[in-house]
Amino acid sequence: MPPAASIEDFSAPLFVAWQLTNRCTGHCLACCEESGPDKAWSDELNREEALRVARQIAEARIPYAAFGGGEPMAVPHVWEVFETLSDGGVAIKIETDGGRLDDAAVERLAAMRVDNVQVSVDGATAEIHETLRPGAASFAAATGALRRLSARGVPAEWVFVPNSRNLHEGVAAYELATELGCSVFVTGPLMRLGRAALAWDSLAPSPADWAATVEALEARAAAIGGPRLAIYPWDIEREIQCRLESPQAMILIVPNGRVKLLNALPFAPGDLRRQSIMDVWRSYQLAWRSREVADFVARCRSELGLLRHANETWPVPSIAAEIA
Ligand code: SF4
Structure with a gap:
């Protein structure tokens, strides 16, 4: 297979x-x-x-x-x-x-x-x-x-x-x-x-x-x-773990044009006001493999309260150099 x-x-x-x-x-x-x-x-x-x-x-x-x-x-x-x-x-x-x-x-x-x-x-x-x-x-x-x-x-x-x-x-x-x-x-x-x-x-x-x-x-x-x-x-806890292991080939555009990984995660690595959709796709791919996202998802296993940030839009600093 x-x-x-x-x-x-x-x-x-x-x-x-x-x-x-x-x-x-x-x-x-x-x-x-x-x-x-x-x-x-x-x-x-x-x-x-x-x-x-x-x-x-x-x-x-x-x-x-x-x-x-x-x-x-x-x-x-x-x-x-x-x-x-x-x-x-x-x-x-x-x-x-x-x-x-x-x-x-x-x-x-x-x-x-x-x-x-x-x-x-x-x-x-x-x-x-x-x-x-x-x-x-x-x-x-x-x-x-x-x-x-x-x-x-x-x-x-x-x-x-x-x-x-x-x-x-x-x-x-x-x-x-x-x-x-x-x-x-x-x-x-x-x-x-x-x-x-x-x-x-x-x-x-x-x-x-x-x-x-x-x-x-x-x-x-x-x-x-x-x-x-x-x-x-899946419930939301399982969802974010599975998506980290196997991200979907999709982007989530929120109302201000920022692009998020998933509605349950606060990371928004792309911005369609500044970037083309193809550049945003590259940012999205890099962000899923970033240490910030991996750390956050790992912490969610024991700190469910972190999900209160789900509707926020955080940058992903570690990928900045690669998309500059
Ligand atoms: S409050 Fe939420 S679920 Fe209800 S209509 Fe608005 S968007 Fe839909």
Whole structure:
């Protein structure tokens, strides 16, 4: 069997994850980014800068761009960014609360190179969803968006973030996703990041309860043949260890154009305001092999509190000479 590819084998990323803004209308209890109505960064990329980055992504022939948030669909220039990418041959994935996906928006997406749209729905009932996601799109809006997307042939994915208050609705949520025509039901262990980390003791389900929910979801999926179940296998502690050993060929662009290794790690070795996307890719490769990142990940094994820095953007001094 040939050896597994490493990031150094790739001349460009295979995909970019891009947070256009940190602003949204929600104050969701389990938000891993601590986004919200007053959480836009003061230095977010403007329209011209974002379009320049989109053109570079297309020119570099990066096949795939995934948008998360904050709420990407609330950014005034989001459609121009999508059109630039789609026209340039880049497939788009969107993570959204669904509140802006009316018939006209879904029609526009259906005409583009959209791989899938993920809508966050954290319960099978309005009561649970809206308790967990205050200020974000209502249950009716989120499920309505999933229904419209599916009906129009845009792959619609239900994202269910499990916690101690909604586990009991997991199977019912899967059943409703089936009824709505979703193609995938996405879930995984609650991530100890952002607002979820702040409320960890009250929000985190026990490992046994999570395991029982996984078992129940798998049994229901086997019984009714609904959407494909995509259950992320790792918690955040395992995720960062595995990514250090085997980094993905992807970059994360945060709202001000800095480029991070992973949302759980505070290191931002690249800056798309100053560097081309190919130079950023080189910085990213070097940073994963740096002593600062290795030390931080090693410390996280015993100091979970370090993850409170996840949403910061630290430089990586040891690679400065190599990228100068
Ligand atoms: S989960 Fe989404 S809608 Fe909720 S606060 Fe975070 S970014 Fe905003």
